[in-house]
Amino acid sequence: MTEPTLNPESGFRRLKIDLAYDGTNFAGWAKQPDQRTVQEEIEDALSRLVRFPVATIVAGRTDAGVHATHQIIHADVPEEELDIGNFAYKLNRILEEDIAINSVIEAPANFHARFSALKRRYIYKIADGGRQISPLERFDIASWFRPLDIDLMNSACAQMLGNQDFAAFCKFREGSTTIRRLEVFQWRRNEDGILVAEVAADAFCYSMVRNLVGAAVCVGEGRFSQEWMINLLEEKVRVSNSYVFPAKGLTLTGVEYPDDELLLDRISMTLGRRDEEF
């Protein structure tokens, strides 16, 4: 198996692939022994298609049960593969129904799905106040029995924005920084009355969105004040695991990259921060 490098090896070309999945029946993105994972199914399909063992690099390493509408990966395939225009169609014929390839294109020079990404976007959906979830929409909505005050939540969440140390909302990992730039964290109600949070950051540490959502819900149901949430952030007190919200409500909706000529700069910047996670 070729391990992807910063640029493709000689004789290979790099593909940029946009894909979606229903995370319900996956043990997350990353390959694990004896588990069904998105990475393994995609790599198997790609390898079958190009008849060569293909590895992938992912922009957002989603956890078990988390969904994606526009996940981005790259994969290096032998240069003689010229039929890229049909790759999406062919991969979708191989893959099961809970993974779908949105597009496959040749990546621009210096494109790296993980290291050249500028921003990851997620949404989180909650049916609050015991609202009944429509069975056809049950896979990507979490539920909460008490009604939530969206204004209180938005007021507290706005205080989380900016370049901050999110240690209070990240699972501790030896040698990892928990500093991130949170750019968007905003709640609205959709036409069905479901609460939807839009969340965007340069990168997220492990389970950060689900920790932030759990704390915002504590504020929204009136259990704690917004000062409590602000204090957690400032004091870097790890929020109780019992507040963490389930994976099923979380969906990766997009990854942003800089213009082609800035891809290399972005890689250098990301690698400069050694302990970057994503």
Add this chain to the structure above:
Amino acid sequence: MTEPTLNPESGFRRLKIDLAYDGTNFAGWAKQPDQRTVQEEIEDALSRLVRFPVATIVAGRTDAGVHATHQIIHADVPEEELDIGNFAYKLNRILEEDIAINSVIEAPANFHARFSALKRRYIYKIADGGRQISPLERFDIASWFRPLDIDLMNSACAQMLGNQDFAAFCKFREGSTTIRRLEVFQWRRNEDGILVAEVAADAFCYSMVRNLVGAAVCVGEGRFSQEWMINLLEEKVRVSNSYVFPAKGLTLTGVEYPDDELLLDRISMTLGRRDEEF
């Protein structure tokens, strides 16, 4: 098991129940031996709740794989059951995730879920032109490889409206009329580019919507002219089974009833047309 009658037996009160289901893993509404059906799961849950064997009558007897967002049923339960306000919550605790009770109320006098219904509404969703379906939405969208011309479809479908004999679009059943009043049959594209048909009639015969959709698609892809579809209707030539569209794209979205004081009149009218199906 009490068989529901036009009005509840003495000592019973009638419930009107609004429910939703993801039809994917059901062999349809109607009970069948050794099959998982919505009717059996609902009746089992109701019987457990009131500790009495409960039967139900349904407004729209959906086929295997067809979904519902607002199906209507009635069920007669022993009069002493006073806690109706909590029934929806309690039933949802008993039922699996692919059925959800939207509401349970005491039915008005002369309410009959099937015979007093004025109108049934369905939608049908198609991802055309080989458009990739998002995995989270794959359960209620059918797909079609060729692009469809929505204007051609709407022009042909408008010709189907009115009080007509839909023999061309109904599976033949001995002794059944195929005359229905089709009130709405209109296509639009939603924000994701998915084609959505709204279809409403006083009642539908078996697989009528899926037959009409199949014929409309033949027109929309340019295989046949709209005159072909109009001719099928007029000549009562049964449309080829090979054009029938799959159940998965079809969802019952609502049932309409007249004002309370007209419920009895409506029952009489429906029963006057002996061979009414629904």
